[in-house]
Amino acid sequence: MVTAAPRVLFHFAPTDVLRARLEPRLDGLDVRWCAEHDEERFAALLPETDALWHVLRPITAADLARAPRLGLIQKLGSGVNTIDLDRARAAGIAVANMPGANAPAVAEAALTLMLAALRRVVPLDAATRRGAGWPIDTTLPERVGEIGGRTVGLVGHGAIARRLEAPLVALGAAVVWHSPSGSAADPGWRPLDALLAESDIVSLHLPLTASTERLIDARRLALMRPGAVLVNTSRGGVVDEPALVEALRTRLGAAGLDVFAAEPIDPANPLLGLDNVVALPHVAWLTAETMDRCVDIAADNTRRLASGEPLRNLVP
Known part of the structure; x- marks a missing residue:
């Protein structure tokens, strides 16, 4: 006392x-x-x-x-x-x-990152500012898209993920989720590998523990659909960053990242050199x-x- x-x-x-x-x-x-x-x-x-x-x-x-x-x-x-x-x-x-x-703020930030990644907001903003936004890039329909009609996989199903479900469904997405405490008897639950293979957008909502460190590694990134989007507002250590860089260069469509394995992130980190990455400095909660x-x-x-x-x- x-x-x-x-x-x-x-x-x-x-x-x-x-x-x-x-x-x-x-x-x-x-x-x-x-x-x-x-x-x-x-x-x-x-x-x-x-x-x-x-x-x-x-x-x-x-x-x-x-x-x-x-x-x-x-x-x-x-x-x-x-x-x-x-x-x-x-x-x-x-x-x-x-x-x-912090669930309301982080859920909204995760949704923001999904939309920014899908609509290529960062490179389009940069192009507009440097006077290169017109004439319209007619290849954009091949590289941008909507949440509606896509499957969003939530890895982790705590307060943040549950709060995110309603706006995703309202926008027309199908939502599936994975948590170790869930089972096939729960509506929408998937084994992790199945969720990764099924989802167009994967959003991570996990604590960083010995069992979740680098959970999303090269093998699991390879399970994701070509062109899929990965969003991480949990902890950077949940993802194998070098494997993510390679996946973003070869298979994945984009990533929205609020967290990194080492923070503050080194400006030389190759993730920051990719125009299909939206990066925030661990402020989704703030x-x-x-x-x-x-x-x-x-x-x-x-x-x-x-x-x-x-x-x-x-x-x-």
Whole structure:
């Protein structure tokens, strides 16, 4: 139990506008903000921190060793692969996440990436800006298409994937899905390899674990239909990136990627040299509305830490 106002290290540097929006949600908490790239400030704040609100910068054993008061690492999101969970457990530090808090934003971002990839938005935008958009490229009908009439395969079937189903169906897509917890008795469920072979668009919604690392490898990419689109808003490590580069050069139509195996991505990464790739810097989750939801959940759990109440969404 924390006796004074719990000291929070929020590993995020908001603008003045966003901070003013969030501060009314922080009543009773002593919040210190820190940009993820500001290692000096982060190290200085850790020793007096009771609750760390974690975004993306990995939390290591060395970080935890500098935080003797730390009682809670609150992930703003669901994936906890960026936290040294073994060390946190050994130190008696609770880790909690917030499944579903970013689902509306990530589902919309996945749909955006599907549409951008199918309609070649990035190269067409670039061509228009450099004055090369006209006369109309009459080869476009061979290279662009609609979601309607296509089969979309969702790999993973948590809150994000389930939220994505309704707009896909409304646009005329057939939706199939795979999750290890599903079975042939569930409507729309497919074994993973069958889903990959059946789908025109494959969208990944998986945590990064030992069992999902490079799950989408060269063999599985070869199962996908020629011209198919791969969208990844989960974790970059779920995909074998060199194999994806080769597939995009030879068989696949396009990819929409919000995440990469190493982040920030090296500008020399060959994925960024392909005009059939739409790339975002791991921001599918990042909207003002998501921040509202995440801060409400994080603040509630931190107050629970201070009062000795059970924490919500503890990670085993």
